[in-house]
Amino acid sequence: MSLQEQTPHHTKAIASSKKYTKIEDKDVQKIRDDHITELEDKRTILQLSEMFPPNTPKHLFGITLYVVVFVLIIPYMIMRSGRDELLLAYVPNVDMIATVLGYHGGPTVFGVNDMWQFLYNPSNFSLIGFISVNMMNYFALLGATFLVAHTTYKTRSWKIGWSAAFIFLIITYLAPGNIIVIIQEKLGVYLEQSAGFGEKTNSHYAVVVGFGLLLVVAIILFEAMVIRVSKPYILKLINAMNIRVG
Numbered sequence: 001m002s003l004q005e006q007t008p009h010h011t012k013a014i015a016s017s018k019k020y021t022k023i024e025d026k027d028v029q030k031i032r033d034d035h036i037t038e039l040e041d042k043r044t045i046l047q048l049s050e051m052f053p054p055n056t057p058k059h060l061f062g063i064t065l066y067v068v069v070f071v072l073i074i075p076y077m078i079m080r081s082g083r084d085e086l087l088l089a090y091v092p093n094v095d096m097i098a099t100v101l102g103y104h105g106g107p108t109v110f111g112v113n114d115m116w117q118f119l120y121n122p123s124n125f126s127l128i129g130f131i132s133v134n135m136m137n138y139f140a141l142l143g144a145t146f147l148v149a150h151t152t153y154k155t156r157s158w159k160i161g162w163s164a165a166f167i168f169l170i171i172t173y174l175a176p177g178n179i180i181v182i183i184q185e186k187l188g189v190y191l192e193q194s195a196g197f198g199e200k201t202n203s204h205y206a207v208v209v210g211f212g213l214l215l216v217v218a219i220i221l222f223e224a225m226v227i228r229v230s231k232p233y234i235l236k237l238i239n240a241m242n243i244r245v246g
Helices: 003-016 025-042 056-081 084-101 127-155 158-174 176-193 202-241
Strands: none
Touching (some): 084 176, 158 202, 176 202
16 A cells, blocks of 8 residues: 555545535645645654554454454365365465455444454554554465465476466555555445445445455456466566576
8 A cells, every 4th residue: 555545535534524614626635735745755654653543452452353363264274175276365365355354444343343444554653553564464475475385386396386476466465455445445435425325334344345355356366367378478488587496
């Protein structure tokens, strides 16, 4: 994610208050531009003076719950089932799943909300959010290296194992985060304004997150197709580089 993901929320809040403050569109745009410039000059949105947000125990519980369920239990169950192809599709993408589930801070469970507010949101000012984002990236990269190692072991060719990384590191690690966030936000606004779904309700969350998870599946399937089609050309490129291992 980038600072551009943060500013729409900032601008949206300003725009929503226009009927009270009578701020014109050009003023809203100027405030947004000034906000972007300020963040670009700072080069970071992290504020160490605000290391831990209010209700930090709640956010720590949410992050721990995600790690236990989605990073440990689910991969273990997939591994026990013997579904190698499903495991290989899942483990490099725990960050993308966290992006989807972190929509609007997560569902309301037993009266507790926003427990996933800092799960995978680089556009936050707190240290706990910074740590959580880097943890998710770390787990996803571990999954990616596992995928390369597994493919290399299975095919007895490091070139085949490495060739897949040329594609999946772009399609499912680097690129989709912004796209998913933007689509979820637009869908959420549509549900609020046109479909009668109240904001911050579990039904609203379920629809947006359900669509986000379908989008994740579509991205993974697209990735598999691209890898299958491009692998021969990537192998030619690697051979042309004349890299020797061992």
